[in-house]
Amino acid sequence: MLLEEERKRKAALLPDLRADIASASSARLDSNVDDEHDPEGATIAFELSQASALLKQSAAGLDQVEAALARLDAGTYGTCAVCGEAIAEGRLEARPWTPFCITHAGAGRR
Numbered sequence: 001m002l003l004e005e006e007r008k009r010k011a012a013l014l015p016d017l018r019a020d021i022a023s024a025s026s027a028r029l030d031s032n033v034d035d036e037h038d039p040e041g042a043t044i045a046f047e048l049s050q051a052s053a054l055l056k057q058s059a060a061g062l063d064q065v066e067a068a069l070a071r072l073d074a075g076t077y078g079t080c081a082v083c084g085e086a087i088a089e090g091r092l093e094a095r096p097w098t099p100f101c102i103t104h105a106g107a108g109r110r
Contacts, residue, residue: 002096003068010062017055024048061097068097080104 024047071077078087080101087101098105 003065003072006096007062007065007069010058010065013058014055014062017051017058020051021048021055024051064097067099071099 024044068077071079078092079085080087080103081099082104083101085101087098091098091102
């Protein structure tokens with residue numbers, strides 16, 4: 001099933017991202033405290049920021065997939081969470097974790 005494969009793929013990313021954050025944090029501790037004047041400080045700060053953002057994004061994506069699997073178990077998968085209408089098959093193929101039809105796609109961003 002596509003959702004299970006996506007869940008496994010997203011879950012597999014998390015340990016590597018956590019390791020990247022730990023590595024960048026460790027490097028930051030070993031470097032000059034003054035990032036502004038340390039030539040590597042900005043790079044370390046950027047790597048830490050980037051890895052943290054990727055971890056947050058991956059965790060959110062995993063949550064979306066797990067919510068879709070829960071809707072599948074509940075028998076509500078493929079039904080828009082806003083209007084209750086069926087979500088178009090093409091949309092589910094493109095974004096199998098979505099709880100919204102195309103009309104209400106922006107509802108999840110608010």
